[in-house]
Amino acid sequence: MTTFADFHRRSIEERDTFWAEQARLIDWHTPPQQICDWSRPPFARWFEGGTTNLCHNAVDRHLALRAAQPALVAISSEIGTERSYTYEELHREVNAMAAALQSLGVVRGDRVLIYMPMIAEAVFAMLACVRLGALHTVVFGGFAPAALAARIDDAEPRVVVSADAGSRGGRVLAYKPLLDEALQRATRPPAQVLLVDRGLAPLPLQPGRDLLWSELRQAHADAVVPCEWVDATHPSYTLYTSGTTGRPKGVQRDTGGYAVALAASMRHIFDARGGQTFFCTSDIGWVVGHSYIVYGPLIAGMTTLVYEGLPVAAGATPDPAVWWRLVQRHGVTHMFSAPTAIRVLRRQDPEHLKRYDISSLRALWLAGEPLDEPTARWIQDALGVPVVDNYWQTESGWPIMTIANGVERSAGRIGSPGVPMYGYDLRLIDEATGQDLQGAGQKGVIAIEGPLPPGCMQTVWRDDERFVDTYWKSLPGRFVYNTFDWGVRDEDGYYFILGRTDDVINVAGHRLGTREIEEVLAGHAGVAEVAVVGVADAVKGQAALAVVVPRDAAAGGDPARAAALEAELLAHVGAQLGAIARPSRVVFVGLLPKTRSGKLLRRAIQAVCEGRDTGDLSTLEDPGALQQVREAVGRGL
Ligand code: ATP
Ligand code: MG
Secondary structure: OOHHHHHHHHHHHHHHHHHHHHHHOOOEEEEEOOOEEOOOOOEEEEEEOEEHHHHHHHHHHHHHHHHHOOOEEEEEEEOOOEEEEEEEHHHHHHHHHHHHHHHOOOOOOOOEEEEEOOOHHHHHHHHHHHHHHOEEOOOOOOOOOOHHHHHHHOOOOOOEEEEOOOEEEOEEEEEEHHHHHHHHOOOOOOOEEEOOOOOOOOOOOOOEEEHHHHHHHHHHHOHHHHOEEEOOOOEEEEEEEEOOOOOOEEEEEHHHHHHHHHHHHHHOOOOOOOOOOOEOOOOOHHHHHHHHHHHHHHOOOOEEEEEEEOOEEEOOOOOOOHHHHHHHHHHEEEEEEEEEHHHOOOOHHHHHHOOOOOOOOOOOEEEOOOOHHHHHHHHHHHOOOOEEEHHHHHOOOOOEEOOOOHHHHHHOOOOOOOOOOOOOEEEOOOOOOOEEEEOOOOOEEEEEEEOOOOOOOEEOOHHHHHHHHHHHHHOOOOEEEEEEEEEOOOOOEEEEEEEEEEHHHOOOEEEEEHHHHHHHHHHOOEEEEEEEEEEEEEEEEEEEEEEEEEEOOHHHHHHHHHEEEHHHHHHHHHHHHHHHHHHOEEEOOOOOEEEOOEEOOOHHHHHOOOOOOOOOOOEEEEEHHHHHHHHHHHHOO
16 A cells, blocks of 8 residues: 555656556547657647647547547526437537538647537537647636737637626526627627527627537537547647636646546545536636546546526525535535635525435545635534545646545645645745745745646746746745745645735734735634735835625624724734734625635725726726725725
8 A cells, every 4th residue: 555655655766657547547549758848948848749639538439438428417496407418429419519610620739619508519519629730728708808808819729619608696697798898899809609509698799700510510410520639739729817815827738638637636635437427516717616526527438517696596495405405416425616606606505415315426626726714614513424635736737735535544734735746846945035934833935846736737838938937936046836825834744825925914024924814814704704814004114904705794894893803803813813914904794805716806995995996907806896995995995
């Protein structure tokens, strides 16, 4: 029995042997000649000489054994539909979509922009692209025209695939008018638009440009489009980061390295096998959706659920058990979600989780944001299965830190996303000196010594310089990949994320991660959600300001109760962390500004508090939230 420590050590010290073994988890058309070409850092070329295809590995290769097994189940709790596709049916749909794209002139190396709700056709389109060797650029459905236009201009797609509308909380959001406006704004719009008509919103077609999927599908119903064998280093897609800290970066991913990394993660991290069922509640517009709704589960021969809807409602009707009914109905074994969704669930009675038989569930993985202890404990108790935090980025494509369930079962540690995964040579670095921090309890920047393992970003799309300058040259005297996150390690090697390096605040010479203060505040019974930011302070340089969503909504509105709760929270932080960490103010709001992927937009809160311009807000979910902060902060001044 290998321990994880041995497994990890081998992945670094015997890098090529280790990854050559992992490479056997996928199908190659021609096997790789060289495992890792690191002759031109920081550009790692994995599995050089090998040729393969992502769609072949996700679909075709399972036809021999799994043709009749469900591959994909598309569920919309919004409009009350469910449609299951076996691997054979998925293969047919993907071939039809590939033929349709081909008929529109899409060839190897072209880009196709996908602007879609969470429907099966979105997955068909992604798989059809990589089948042809074309790159997909998925843009989160419902993005505003300006944000969409900027991405169209950056990707220069030959075709855009879209739909009439998405739905959220029972409200239909028409995409076509947003897309039309974006295409008008774009300087290099594509010649063709392929549209799925769900019958949810009017779908006026522009002659010569707009085509209906239903018609092309019929024309290509029995098409067989062979997989394009591409080099392992051929780009499979580009995807923008969430834009939490500034202008989103266009992450470019390869083919062979990504396929191997995902196949390995399904086995070693998720301990998953073909025939099991994966339910990832993310969106295909984010990296988690790319890796763990689409490619990871399909490469492993699992059944994957594609879900349109909220965690606590079926359309406009509240339904706190909507997910757990799906777990029972589909025998979900592996579930993946985000802390933000669990915080929404936590406002409901945990009894709802017990209404259904969820005994098929083996574990729940959460990623995207710090998982605070109260939330982790609540969901773990409510579900009765392990809850596994995992830390990663759009750039990495798969977890950087977590617990590898398939290698060695260990309990993990609540509040920590675990230990560095195999392949990642992780460092904690002193931002001022660039030195490695060795001991326990020392706070530093989380960085990765090159080469980045397979599956990680190749470069920034069409901007090698930005890749090198942004990620590799930002720590003094070092040439390492900067995650821009701040962390600390305990004596057993478990990491704790203290916040983004942008969010580290300096109060009278003491450096504090905003996360540390948030964690303490989240532990107070009166707090539902909290964001802490550093704001300029004439005396201390910076002071912490806490924006709190009270558990009892009324407490924020009543000045006397708000003042009492503020005093209590300040005392609570003082007692737990010391006076230095005590925020200068606590303000109350009904909701916090978040990105559409559910991440706190601290930089925007900070800008509002300091009266500065809020910068790029293209990924902001609800502008009303920022307005609430503005008013709450203004009230006390
Ligand atoms: P941008 O890079 O455009 O500012 P972003 O960093 O939010 O946006 P993503 O790649 O979606 O874009 O998010 C990755 C970041 O999310 C990480 O760098 C980290 O800050 C945070 N994160 C992800 N998972 C965890 C986790 N388990 N615990 C703590 N933080 C996490
Ligand atoms: Mg980032």
